[in-house]
Amino acid sequence: MPEYQTHQHDVLIIGAGGAGLRAAIEASASGLSVGLVCKSLLGKAHTVMAEGGIAAALANVDDRDSWKVHFADTMRGGQYVNNWRMAELHAKEAPDRVRELEAWGAMFDRTQDGRILQRNFGGHRYPRLAHVGDRTGLEMIRTLQDHGIHQGIDVHMECTIVRLLTDGGRVVGAFGYERERGRFKVFRTRAAVLATGGVGRAYKITSNSWEYTGDGHTLAYDVGAELMDMEFVQFHPTGMIWPPSVRGILVTEGVRGEGGVLKNNQGRRFMFDDIPDNYRSQTADNEEEGWRYTQGDKAARRPPELLTRDHVSRCIVREIREGRGSPHGGVFLDISWIKARLPNAAEHIKKKLPSMYHQFKQLADIDITREPMEVGPTTHYIMGGVRVDADTQMSTVPGLFAAGECAAGINGANRLGGNSLSDLLVFGKRAGEHAAKFARDQGAGTIDQRQVDEASKWALAPFDRGATAEGPYQVQYALQDMMQDLVGIVRNQGEMLRALEALAGLKERAQRVGVGGHREYNPGWHAALDLHNLLVVSEAITRSAIERRESRGGHFRDDYPDKHAEFGTFNTIVKKGSDGAMIVARAPIPPMPDELKKVIEEMK
Numbered sequence: 313m314p315e316y317q318t319h320q321h322d323v324l325i326i327g328a329g330g331a332g333l334r335a336a337i338e339a340s341a342s343g344l345s346v347g348l349v350c351k352s353l354l355g356k357a358h359t360v361m362a363e364g365g366i367a368a369a370l371a372n373v374d375d376r377d378s379w380k381v382h383f384a385d386t387m388r389g390g391q392y393v394n395n396w397r398m399a400e401l402h403a404k405e406a407p408d409r410v411r412e413l414e415a416w417g418a419m420f421d422r423t424q425d426g427r428i429l430q431r432n433f434g435g436h437r438y439p440r441l442a443h444v445g446d447r448t449g450l451e452m453i454r455t456l457q458d459h460g461i462h463q464g465i466d467v468h469m470e471c472t473i474v475r476l477l478t479d480g481g482r483v484v485g486a487f488g489y490e491r492e493r494g495r496f497k498v499f500r501t502r503a504a505v506l507a508t509g510g511v512g513r514a515y516k517i518t519s520n521s522w523e524y525t526g527d528g529h530t531l532a533y534d535v536g537a538e539l540m541d542m543e544f545v546q547f548h549p550t551g552m553i554w555p556p557s558v559r560g561i562l563v564t565e566g567v568r569g570e571g572g573v574l575k576n577n578q579g580r581r582f583m584f585d586d587i588p589d590n591y592r593s594q595t596a597d598n599e600e601e602g603w604r605y606t607q608g609d610k611a612a613r614r615p616p617e618l619l620t621r622d623h624v625s626r627c628i629v630r631e632i633r634e635g636r637g638s639p640h641g642g643v644f645l646d647i648s649w650i651k652a653r654l655p656n657a658a659e660h661i662k663k664k665l666p667s668m669y670h671q672f673k674q675l676a677d678i679d680i681t682r683e684p685m686e687v688g689p690t691t692h693y694i695m696g697g698v699r700v701d702a703d704t705q706m707s708t709v710p711g712l713f714a715a716g717e718c719a720a721g722i723n724g725a726n727r728l729g730g731n732s733l734s735d736l737l738v739f740g741k742r743a744g745e746h747a748a749k750f751a752r753d754q755g756a757g758t759i760d761q762r763q764v765d766e767a768s769k770w771a772l773a774p775f776d777r778g779a780t781a782e783g784p785y786q787v788q789y790a791l792q793d794m795m796q797d798l799v800g801i802v803r804n805q806g807e808m809l810r811a812l813e814a815l816a817g818l819k820e821r822a823q824r825v826g827v828g829g830h831r832e833y834n835p836g837w838h839a840a841l842d843l844h845n846l847l848v849v850s851e852a853i854t855r856s857a858i859e860r861r862e863s864r865g866g867h868f869r870d871d872y873p874d875k876h877a878e879f880g881t882f883n884t885i886v887k888k889g890s891d892g893a894m895i896v897a898r899a900p901i902p903p904m905p906d907e908l909k910k911v912i913e914e915m916k
């Protein structure tokens with residue numbers, strides 16, 4: 313059997329984005345030894361790409377904001393299938409987590425009187441996103457990393473975990489490989505925190521980086537943890553669509569927050585044509601009022617471009633399907649028009665949206681201060697993930713915790729922009745704290761050598777099949793095309809049943825893929841191992857989407873286009889059955905306490 317290095321930590325954190333770093337800081341603050349593993353270099357996690365900001369009811373720009381409004385906005389955005397306790401904790405604790413980040417050195421943009429500046433974002437009633445231009449994630453990662461590194465955390469960079477190891481049903485270790493040299497590593501631990509991010513690479517058009525292959529979801533699923541709400545995938549309304557090489561790259565909602573408008577090829581602001589009833593009272597009914605809102609007029613209501621992402625995406629799809637799209641199959645997003653309102657508009661845009669300015673200039677030769685962008689929906693985020701306890705973040709498997717995008721609950725059927733970065737801080741902290749408590753109370757557990765041997769045999773199997781077998785990329789591309797076409801923004805039963813058949817075929821192909829060469833610097837090998845994760849999350853999304861016979865949030869079915877009260881009473885669960893097949897079940901949502909019900913009523 314191949315050799316491997318061993319490492320031992322009280323708490324092992326898998327993933328070094330915002331959630332993983334915040335968990336590592338908290339666990340190590342309790343004096344335990346903490347290992348932090350990540351697939352890429354430290355500092356390169358997906359969180360670094362976050363642009364628009366962190367949602368927290370600091371009330372710096374509008375003093376009407378409070379945790380109650382944030383809570384009600386999050387529940388409304390999630391269409392009330394959120395874990396209400398998580399939404400409550402998140403809204404209450406996010407301001408402290410942001411101030412803490414500031415105390416650790418984060419340089420936020422400022423109000424005139426020196427407080428953290430907050431901007432408008434979709435679905436948030438008041439300006440709520442603390443930000444650093446449109447590079448907020450970079451500042452967040454830099455700050456957490458600087459702070460964490462001084463706490464004595466052991467970092468294992470460019471190492472991919474492929475299996476969790478269990479002892480009597482409890483997680484006691486993890487098995488992985490170094491991406492550079494291909495050497496195996498076994499980590500022994502008393503508690504593990506998954507913070508591996510999302511699943512966007514299961515789709516062809518995505519804003520997500522190569523790291524988002526659903527690893528944490530699958531690691532948890534494989535050891536018996538439950539996944540929840542996997543049907544709720546967020547398709548962000550504004551990704552780049554041209555040129556083809558940059559298709560899917562995100563265009564931040566901050567563009568619309570700063571006054572950018574969506575238009576079809578007839579020059580019409582089509583978002584005014586369809587305003588959902590539950591947002592009507594909060595939405596501007598004319599362009600003038602919408603503009604005033606973006607400029608901070610407290611008496612104005614938000615423009616319809618700032619409705620929730622699920623709704624804006626569907627309106628864009630409608631325009632494109634009905635022949636009113638832009639030349640390359642999207643719609644127009646225009647921020648340049650504000651020159652009619654602001655004397656120094658070009659400078660203002662470059663200051664507020666520096667990354668967007670450079671992104672379009674360099675990648676598409678478009679000057680966004682002078683001309684509109686072409687945009688269309690892109691797979692962005694998954695609301696579903698590992699089912700966790702709201703207070704502790706422990707999954708349904710003892711010793712296994714999850715936080716950030718790979719955990720489910722806070723967002724329900726749709727996430728509001730900005731709520732992810734605050735989720736990472738609030739629940740990353742909680743996961744680290746409770747993983748450390750769990751670790752203190754436990755013995756070390758025993759690593760089962762058979763599990764390690766089986767994992768290394770599985771990991772090396774693509775080499776046994778060799779370069780003459782089908783390569784992993786063909787299977788990966790076929791999966792991405794299929795998910796995009798059959799389980800995308802608009803779904804129906806017939807197409808999803810075809811997707812299940814296709815998944816069965818792709819699973820067989822994945823078991824036969826082979827790679828050449830050796831274990832050093834071999835991305836083909838990495839892609840072959842990732843296929844298992846992509847297939848598990850794709851099946852979980854498809855089966856959960858079939859189970860939910862209604863439309864809600866990010867999940868839209870043209871055979872059940874309406875929301876049904878019955879489906880608002882449960883979350884969808886998937887789990888590995890004893891025969892290895894995926895089981896789908898419904899978990900009733902516990903009744904909400906009266907005081908939270910009252911908050912929602914008050915904020916209607």
Ligand SMILES: Cc1cc2nc3c(=O)[nH]c(=O)nc-3n(C[C@H](O)[C@H](O)[C@H](O)COP(=O)(O)OP(=O)(O)OC[C@H]3O[C@@H](n4cnc5c(N)ncnc54)[C@H](O)[C@@H]3O)c2cc1C
Binds near residue numbers: 736
């Ligand atoms: C372009 C873009 C802009 C965004 N803007 C915003 C915004 O303005 N505000 C907001 O709230 N949200 C935003 N989001 C969403 C938000 O950035 C993410 O949801 C969030 O950063 C996820 O953080 P995380 O800590 O859960 O995971 P990540 O930051 O993705 O970190 C995952 C970590 O897990 C590691 N990992 C994964 N698999 C393995 C494995 N098998 N073994 C070892 N390590 C592994 C990775 O290497 C990485 O270190 C944006 C997303 C995108 C794509």
